[in-house]
Amino acid sequence: MTQPALWKSVSVLAVAALGLMSAFAGPAGAADKEITVQAWGTTWEQGLQEVADGFEKETGIHVVPVTQSGSSDGLARLQSMADAPKIDVWFSTSSLAARATADRKLFAPIPADKLSNAGSLIDGAKMEAYVAAYYYPLSIIYRPSLVKKPITGWKDLWDPAFKDSLAVPDVETYAGRMLLVAALLNGGSIDNVEPGFKAWKELRPNIAMFYGSDSDSRRALAQGEVSVLVGPPSQAAPLRTDGIDVTVLSPKPSPVMFDVMTLVNTPRQDMALTFIDYVLSPKAQEIISNKIDMGPVNKTVKASPSLAAVLPAVADQVSFDEAKVNAAIGGWNERFKAEIAR
Template sequence: MSFPLSRRAVLAASALLGLAATPAFAQDKSITVMIWGTTWQLAVEQIAEQFTAETGIDVQMIAQSSSGESLAKLQAQRANPGVDVWFTTSSVASRAVKDDGLFAKIPVDKLSHTGEMIDGSYNEGWVAAYAYPLGIVYRPDLVDGEITSWEDLWKPEFDNALAVPAPSTYQGRIVLIASELAGGSIDDVDPGIKKLEALEPNVAFWYTSDAQARQALANGEVKVLVAPPSGAKTVRDQGVDVTMISPKPAAMMYDVMTIVKNGKEDMAAQFIDFMTSQSSQQIIAEKNQNMPVNATASVPEKLAGQYPHPEDTITYDEDKVNADFNGWNEKFLMTVSQ
């Protein structure tokens, strides 16, 4: 179900943001969005079509394969980046937007939906398009009983049965989860490294390629995949039944939108505002199978069980993650993956 915005509502939001009178808006009613191709095709393309219908602003897409490559491209072409809205991860965005010569601040005080958005999903540097936890995806036909907690993965019956992201994937979230389980924290990950060392006998492989890990679960090479909801969706799309849970601590991550200084910052802000509306977030929940960041949008009933309870989630300071991430990875490589 979606909840289309009326044209009057969109125009009111435009006036609130001060968009309608800008020269860029008047002269060239188009913006360019850099985004992952799959994300665009599944949900954002439909949202963009609605945005264009409501505002008259055309949306062009540039596909990206990785945030790192895209950031390097934007930096190399900063005089004329050719991009107005850039999608990336919250961890990359937190580093990138410190370059105020390339990125504009989000006009947070003028956005329409912040009162409906979940905590931690927006700031002056970026606005989340959707949220996703790192959780547990498993094949019920290969697992006896149910998996109900992270601690279950350390049980001997899962010997050589798990595909787990290496700390270099998902910005060290597996280290942070293990640290929380072992009494550590983002400021003390040593207990988490030891916890992962104890998990080693159950790990078939520590993956850095999502595609490889998802295919291994689909093929039955592993029974359990530690991954976000997109991992479960990919395997389901191959016709393989999987169950996903996001137990406590559910380490949250965000794919986010930033504004690139390309002369159309006002229209870029209007697109970002539209993306966080209830109707847009409903489309994201249904097609991307990720968590909406607008709390008034609901998730499909059949998927509700894979998302964490609000009280079980934990959102980390991305600046702190970025500062310490390489150190965590080095400790992991020295201790666990030798």
């Protein structure tokens, strides 16, 4: 064999070998096209997994989910790996994100010019270091078969007929919104929660459980341990899937909250931003509204019919200054533990 022919044969073999290696390795760069997203397990299973599947199909970027039982649990995990975070996008409540993202070593700002859907977001959905994935009110969810008459508003929950019947979020869950509702109902405000604590003491005989986990409260309602659950409308979806009839209403005053996405300081920020932007897209927002029963933050997307029926009227909605909530919630929680939860 002549030298040129020999080199040609070697080259062909080398190319073939490289092709074989590529076949086992998958598409070029596939190992690098992956991000890790931390979110609540139920939320992921109900709809975010479907969003992630669509994202991977469209971009080729695989999403590895990491579940958290709550936002505080998720933040603690992130802080434990602060020097080399393994999570690229973290889902959190807006109140906790407002505090956590002050840590600019761990979290990066989210540039609006990197989000093609930023211009379509509802008011309040985009902040410097986090962007909302959806919104929801604090609602009343109850089992009609377990109550004597339909519930029409918040004040009904103080009726002695509901003794030992309510599952209510503790102060840290949903950032004290139930305390603030109680305050507003009785002439108070975020700057004066004294009427709220007084009302909670009067409500205490009716409260069977204060919860910090959505799954615990749903289980209690499903098993008939409580007849009423105070929480977001999304709590109703898995109950209905299990064949349990529940009614949802969002009475005035209706606190509206956001669950948000934060960008963690990792080498995969570009892919993470692409995922965040995809979650804000109309196709993803429709999945979130229809599958998770959350309000879409993209103004071009209508809430699912079932959700639209229970979302509060704009005039009934209330929002609170997250900076004030964050400054006060530690004291509220200590007082809650000492005076209410015991």
